Amino acid sequence: MISTRQLRYFVEIAECGSFSAAAERLFVAQSALSRQIKELESHLQTPLFERTSRLPRLTAAGKAFFPRARTLLTELHKASEHATQVGHGQLGTLRLSHSSTVPMSGRLLGAISTYLEHCPGANMDIVKLSSEAQLEELAQGRLDIGLLRLPVLRQREGVQIIPLFNEPLLLAVPPQHPLALDPPPRGIDLADLKQQAFISIPHPQRGGLSYLSAELCMRQGFFPKAARVVSRKTTQLQLIQAGFGIALLPQSMRDIAPANIHFLPLADPDCQSTVALACRQQPTPLVAQFIETFRSAL
Template structure:
């Protein structure tokens, strides 16, 4: 028995007439009559009492009418549930992020836009260190990561796309000797202890660029996977912190920010996902994060 047989049966039951039911179904009456006869043969008995003017349901037909309607309603509900999932309207999106994503406003905008258009989908958002994000996405524990670029992102199983690029600035204690400068140069950093965001992990590219510009390995006093920890160390006079420009919006007591206009030290933000991602809600979120607009 196929669903179309149940639809044919219900049309005849509701219309009480083969010709009207056939017109409603957009098929010819003889074809409809043959389909109903085949259904009766499959079930083992008559479903209708046929007269010259109309058809009426038998007792078996009345039982089937109830069950057929319930079956078709369940099938339609199943289709609607799957369609909503494929469109991203339901389901879960697990997102990991590093500081840049929040302080730049990028993650917040993406989350807000997604919530406005997909209110029934579930968002799970966690602050996770950049290197751990790549591992979590590969392991299927995260769906999407917002992270600075690093070597682990270049796995063939991942898709890594640049979604942000900012200048690097220097955060320092307000009583540091360089705090009186309106802007800093790389040469001014040569003898200074530096504080980097996860220097030998997520920010290996920054470490390499500094080494090239200075002509020697930089003096790294601290490295941390937390943006607030980096700023706290700078406020405590533990060194100069090289941070992305969006962090200057964070007001930390005892910290001042100074520009460092060196293109080679730019900070980026990457959007990371699995190549084989097929979750409807995840795909919808990725489209928003990529600026592709809202999926219809």
């Protein structure tokens, strides 16, 4: 069987024009070089070089063999690099999803940009899914990374959740809301929102931001009053703008909100929301590389 060493030696001699120059470039003894070429010729059952008193010249068989041998070595090098990059998580397409309350803006986009700069061989396919759908897709192997808001009510086997960072919750109100026209100087007390209509009400079997908002309100002794039109998606921004009600939203959602929605600080500094990353318990090298770079960038 022809070895890659024999191919490399043959190509080097053909390119250098002499055995001695090739041996010098390859850092091998000329006798070892000659022995490998003789074995190659024996395997092919034809001479590849004309041995002359001056410099070796390629035979007709050698001239036919040379471009294919060089192509084989080039492809082998590419295949080796490809395998190494895949094994180190530097090559491939990463399937990422985010919930509607984790907008692709600000620090998240910055961290994704850092990752793509660090891994030029990687690509990303980004979609928007609810937290529950993300966990199901991860469990089924149809998704690589999920970005969601805690809490998660129903965990999936084989999926891990890694908290990334906290951000303050703000009260989002319509343009002509009384609190927008005359906001309290020390922030909004949740207890004062008991009679307000909330456009985001939790689903009994779903966690995330709406669940957290309701939990914070219940700590103040009331369950948020539902507006006549409710939503747990980014549609809630349009509902607030249209005056249907208010909502507790993370600070990052200001990046994608209409300009005339007012975001007011809350008096309680503990009103925070946690963004988390979800992935398989045993991530692939591509996913592991993303997590390492992404968390470091954040």
